[in-house]
Amino acid sequence: MTENQVTYSPQKISIQERSVLVGDIVFVNAHKANLSLLRKRFMEGGYQVQETPHFLLFTRVEAPAIILVHWFDPETIDADVKHYVALELQPLGLLPTSQRYGEILAGIVGSGFPEDARRAWKYFGANTLQRFMIYLSTVSTPPFPDYTTIGSFATQYQRICELCSGKTLLDAGCESGFLPLLIAERMPFMKRIVGIDIRPDMFDIAREIAGERQLHTVQFIQSDLLAEDFSTIGQFDTVTAIGVIEHFVEEDMYRVLANLLKVTKQRLILTVPYGEDTPTPFYGHEQLFTPSRLETLGKWCLEQLGNCAEMWVEECVGGLLLIERM
Known part of the structure; x- marks a missing residue:
C-alpha cells in the first residue's frame, strides 16, 4: 500500500479521490477509512496531529501545511456538521474569520464527492x-x-x-x-x-x-x-x-x-x-x-x-x- 492510500471498504481508494483543496486547506473524507493507518502515514510525513471526536487536523511547515480529515458519511451529512466545526475546530484556532468558516464547511461537504460538488450539496x-x-x-x-x-x-x-x-x-x-x-x-x-x-x-x-x-x-x-x-x-x-x-x-x-x-x-x-x-x-x-x-x-x-x-x-x-x- 502506497503512502497516499487508505483502506476503504470494500476496496482501496486513494486519498486524492476523497480530497479537495479549499483555500489553503486540504480536506480528506475518511469515511470507512483505517484512521490509525492514515494518522501514521501523515505523521511519517512530518505532520503534527490534533484529534477531536470528528476530525484529525494535520499541520506542518511545508505545503500542504494544513490537512483536515473527517469521517462524515457523504450520503447522510447534514447541517449539524456546522455545530461540530464550531465546537471542535474553533478551540484549535482554525476559525479566525467567517470566510474561513465557510471554506471549512465547503471543504467538508465537497470532499464527500470531489468530482461532483452538486451531488455532495444535494x-x-x-x-x-x-x-x-x-x-x-x-x-x-x-x-x-x-x-x-x-x-x-x-x-x-x-x-x-x-x-x-x-x-x-x-x-x-x-x-x-x-x-x-x-x-x-x-x-x-x-x-x-x-x-x-x-x-x-x-x-x-x-x-x-x-x-x-x-x-x-x-x-x-x-x-x-x-x-x-x-x-x-x-x-x-x-x-x-x-x-x-x-x-x-x-x-x-x-x-x-x-x-x-x-x-x-x-x-x-x-x-x-x-x-x-x-x-x-x-x-x-x-x-x-x-x-x-x-x-x-x-x-x-x-x-x-x-x-x-x-x-x-x-x-x-x-x-x-x-x-x-x-
Missing part, C-alpha cells in the same frame, strides 16, 4: 430538510447534547410556523432555503413563499428539492437587503429574518429593518442570538443582543410605522421579536 440539503421535517413533526426538539444546529433552528422554525399570518411569506436572508421549503411543506394553503439572499450559492439545490417535492409555491431570488429599490420585490403578509440582522453593523441594520417594514403587510418576525460578551467572528456577527436591546429595537420599528402597530418579544433559542401592523 445530499447535504435533502438530509437537512428531512431532519427538520422529523423534528417539526414531534412535540419538542431533543435536549443538549443532541440539541445542535438543526435542533436549535427547528425550534425557531416551529415557532415561525405558529406565528405566520396570511397567505404570502418572504424569508429574508434565507441562505440554503430551508425555512421556505418547510413552510411550503407544512402550510400548503400558502399561495406564495419567497426566499431571498444576497448569495444565491444554494438556490439551485433548493429549487431542485422544491421541484422533487412538488412545492410549486416556493421561489428563490437573489436580493440585497440594503438596496434602495428593495421594496420592488412586493409586499408579503409575513416577513421573516431568522438570525440575520446581527450580521450588519448598527447603521446598516436600521436600513435593513426599514426595508423589511416596507414590504410587511401584517407581521415582521425577527430572531437574534443573545450574548453579553463580544460578537462571534467566524459566524460573521457584527452585533450582540440582549432582551432589553431587542425590545428597544421593537419600539424603533413601531415608531417607523407611526405607532400603528404592536410588538412582543419572547425567548426562542435567543430572542424573537414580532411586529404586527394594526
Whole structure:
C-alpha cells in the first residue's frame, strides 16, 4: 500500500479521490477509512496531529501545511456538521474569520464527492430538510447534547410556523432555503413563499428539492437587503429574518429593518442570538443582543410605522421579536 492510500471498504481508494483543496486547506473524507493507518502515514510525513471526536487536523511547515480529515458519511451529512466545526475546530484556532468558516464547511461537504460538488450539496440539503421535517413533526426538539444546529433552528422554525399570518411569506436572508421549503411543506394553503439572499450559492439545490417535492409555491431570488429599490420585490403578509440582522453593523441594520417594514403587510418576525460578551467572528456577527436591546429595537420599528402597530418579544433559542401592523 502506497503512502497516499487508505483502506476503504470494500476496496482501496486513494486519498486524492476523497480530497479537495479549499483555500489553503486540504480536506480528506475518511469515511470507512483505517484512521490509525492514515494518522501514521501523515505523521511519517512530518505532520503534527490534533484529534477531536470528528476530525484529525494535520499541520506542518511545508505545503500542504494544513490537512483536515473527517469521517462524515457523504450520503447522510447534514447541517449539524456546522455545530461540530464550531465546537471542535474553533478551540484549535482554525476559525479566525467567517470566510474561513465557510471554506471549512465547503471543504467538508465537497470532499464527500470531489468530482461532483452538486451531488455532495444535494445530499447535504435533502438530509437537512428531512431532519427538520422529523423534528417539526414531534412535540419538542431533543435536549443538549443532541440539541445542535438543526435542533436549535427547528425550534425557531416551529415557532415561525405558529406565528405566520396570511397567505404570502418572504424569508429574508434565507441562505440554503430551508425555512421556505418547510413552510411550503407544512402550510400548503400558502399561495406564495419567497426566499431571498444576497448569495444565491444554494438556490439551485433548493429549487431542485422544491421541484422533487412538488412545492410549486416556493421561489428563490437573489436580493440585497440594503438596496434602495428593495421594496420592488412586493409586499408579503409575513416577513421573516431568522438570525440575520446581527450580521450588519448598527447603521446598516436600521436600513435593513426599514426595508423589511416596507414590504410587511401584517407581521415582521425577527430572531437574534443573545450574548453579553463580544460578537462571534467566524459566524460573521457584527452585533450582540440582549432582551432589553431587542425590545428597544421593537419600539424603533413601531415608531417607523407611526405607532400603528404592536410588538412582543419572547425567548426562542435567543430572542424573537414580532411586529404586527394594526
